[in-house]
Amino acid sequence: MAKKQFLLLCLFIVNAFAAHAQSLNGVYVGAQLYNTPFNGMQINNLVFYFKSDGSFNDALNQVDWKTKATGSYTIKSGIVQLNFKNGYESKKYKLAANGNLESTAGIKHTLHKVKKVTTIPEGVYEKRSASTSGGTGTPMIGAFSSNLLYIDGKGNFSTDRSSVVGVGGDAAGGTVGGKFENNSKTSGTYKLGDGEITLTFGNGAVSKQSFFYSPPNGEDLILLNGEFYFRDDKKENPSIASKTTTGAKTQTNTIVKAGTPTxxxxxxxxxxxxxxxxxxxxxxxxxxxxxxxxxxxxxxxxxxxxxxxxxxxxxxxxxxxxxxxxxxxxxxxxxxxxxxxxxxxxxxxxxxxxxxxxxxxxxxxxxxxxxxxxxxxxxxxxxxxxxxxxxxxxxxxxxxxxxxxxxxxxxxxxxxxxxxxxxxxxxxxxxxxxxxxxxxxxxxxxxxxxxxxxxxxxxxxx
The missing domain is CATH 2.50.20.10 (Lipoprotein localisation LolA/LolB/LppX)
Known part of the structure; x- marks a missing residue:
């Protein structure tokens, strides 16, 4: 009898451990490629914050991102099923041996876990998500934009935004404008915490947002407020890129127009x-x-x-x-x-x-x-x-x-x-x-x- 009770106790412990193991905890990101009838190939950046209670949140741009739940998930036989509260079609992923989540339907894509960090190396990060239509090199609807974030690794940051802006109208039925804008730069200090970054701007304003990191051997990105920012080593610190070397003379090739060319x-x-x-x-x-x-x-x-x-x-x-x-x-x-x-x-x-x-x-x-x-x-x-x-x-x-x-x-x-x-x-x-x-x-x-x-x-x- 004692032996039987011991076996039952072991079985209970094993089952309890297995039940506990069938949960996820942390933020996973990835990119899903899909196709639409009229807009061609599209890319959807995916972000999920999985909690051990069986819920998840895919809205990390919300103030209550840590407690908010936009859906629930279950794990059975290594398959993770996501069910959304808003009625979106459920998703299924295979839980791989390395901890990644691999898609089971449609075009293959993988979700991998990003890290909470308290330090981050110096770098320039550019906000990127993606979609494309038509064939190779075809353009997109609207306007090209660039969001840059510079982190010096020592607690200071600066940002820049530039854009080529899109739509105007004329008697000919509308044109695409070519105006180039440089918006004012902002900078300040940052502090990394428990999956968050606190930005303190030079004017005293404070902003706290979700923040996770994937090192170069991963995707080499930061996840800020639920948005993907990829490291771009070719770009300069936006706070100093516009400065010229002391004593240097800037040359331009501006042509003086004597009327509109044909x-x-x-x-x-x-x-x-x-x-x-x-x-x-x-x-x-x-x-x-x-x-x-x-x-x-x-x-x-x-x-x-x-x-x-x-x-x-x-x-x-x-x-x-x-x-x-x-x-x-x-x-x-x-x-x-x-x-x-x-x-x-x-x-x-x-x-x-x-x-x-x-x-x-x-x-x-x-x-x-x-x-x-x-x-x-x-x-x-x-x-x-x-x-x-x-x-x-x-x-x-x-x-x-x-x-x-x-x-x-x-x-x-x-x-x-x-x-x-x-x-x-x-x-x-x-x-x-x-x-x-x-x-x-x-x-x-x-x-x-x-x-x-x-x-x-x-x-x-x-």
């Missing part, structure tokens, strides 16, 4: 700066790029046959393929293939009329029949491809700052170009930043080939 002048100047006849020699292009660091894209273009294809992978696994040949297009996602809508085909097609390819002599007739509108010291060049509007933003030094387009008179999509580099006589942007004013995507070109030989296998469905 489309022909702008096209000639742009072509001279970005490749001229070298652009005209382009027949095919193969570009490989990283998207927000955790996805890879390969895009191929055949100008002679009006063919475009974009492939997106995550950790080497093929996720999405979109392809257009003249006016026939299809999309493959997770083994399922469908025909593209006309709007989706138009979005892919408009890739040819933007950026460096848009300066090709093959498309010059569109540019030459454009309208030119001054925008501060810059110029807006507007033309139409069928019923769809295409816009170039050109600086007064004849630099190509960005593009925009709109489908069916919808809200304009906009992208900004950075870090131009030269290959085979063609100067192109190695970084394209796109945003809808809230979300941001950064595409960084890692390899580009002009005039590669493309064969039938390059255009096959998966």
């Amino acid at each position: 489309p022909a002048i702008l096209l000639t100047k742009l072509r001279a700066q970005y490749g001229g006849e070298s652009i005209d020699k382009i027949t095919t292009v193969k570009e490989t790029a990283n998207i927000n660091g955790n996805m890879q894209m390969v895009a191929i273009t055949d100008l002679a046959n009006n063919r475009i294809r974009a492939e997106v992978r995550q950790n080497g696994k093929l996720l999405i393929v979109k392809q257009l040949e003249r006016n026939e297009g299809w999309q493959w996602i997770n083994g399922s293939k469908k025909t593209l809508s006309q709007d989706e085909k138009d979005e892919l097609d408009l890739n040819l009329y933007q950026g460096i390819l848009g300066l090709h002599k093959k498309f010059s007739n569109y540019f030459l029949n454009a309208t030119v509108t001054p925008s501060g010291d810059d110029y807006i060049i507007t033309f139409y491809k069928n019923k769809n509007k295409v816009i170039y933003l050109v600086g007064n030094d004849y630099s190509m700052k960005g593009n925009a387009y709109s489908i069916n008179s919808a809200s304009p999509n906009i992208s900004v170009y950075k870090n131009f580099t030269k290959v085979n006589g063609v100067t192109y942007p190695a970084v394209t930043e796109t945003s809808d004013g809230k979300n941001k995507l950064t595409s960084t070109t890692t390899a580009i080939e002009f005039n590669p030989v493309l064969n039938a296998n390059d255009w096959k469905a998966p």
Whole structure:
């Protein structure tokens, strides 16, 4: 009898321990890729604060984020099921041996745990989330924006915000503005606590927000108020970036305008700066790029046959393929293939009329029949491809700052170009930043080939 009672007691303890182990505790983050019928590929940044009582909160931008519960979860046979109070579709994840949560449906994504910290190394962090529509390099609805946070690792911080702002109207039916704004900088001191950061600004204002950290061997990000801020070692401290070295003389290439230039002048100047006849020699292009660091894209273009294809992978696994040949297009996602809508085909097609390819002599007739509108010291060049509007933003030094387009008179999509580099006589942007004013995507070109030989296998469905 005593032995039986001992076994029952052990069983009770084991079961109690197992029940206790079937819970999560901490904040998990990740990025989920999904597809919409009209807006193409989208990326949703996910944040969940799991509590050991079986509840979770995905709203870490609330004052009561520690106690708030937006849903509940259960763990059974290594599967974590999330049920939302607001009626959103439930989610299921597999609890991996390393503690990560791996998706069980849709396009594969992983949630990993971020840390509470009391110290953090010096760095500049940039707010990023992401969405994209159409094919490779296509812009987004709204405006490009950048939120920077500098932390010196010693208790001081500074912030900066700059933006290229979006929509204006005129007699021609609306244009995309090119105004560049530098809002006032703010700075102060910070103190890290129990999953929180307390910011004390120079004017005495105090703000307490949720704060977690993922080191470089993870995602290399901070989670501030539920938003993703990724480390960007290429950016300077925003509080000192605008300062000039003592005694240094700043030079500018500002051109004094004696009237608005014609489309022909702008096209000639742009072509001279970005490749001229070298652009005209382009027949095919193969570009490989990283998207927000955790996805890879390969895009191929055949100008002679009006063919475009974009492939997106995550950790080497093929996720999405979109392809257009003249006016026939299809999309493959997770083994399922469908025909593209006309709007989706138009979005892919408009890739040819933007950026460096848009300066090709093959498309010059569109540019030459454009309208030119001054925008501060810059110029807006507007033309139409069928019923769809295409816009170039050109600086007064004849630099190509960005593009925009709109489908069916919808809200304009906009992208900004950075870090131009030269290959085979063609100067192109190695970084394209796109945003809808809230979300941001950064595409960084890692390899580009002009005039590669493309064969039938390059255009096959998966």
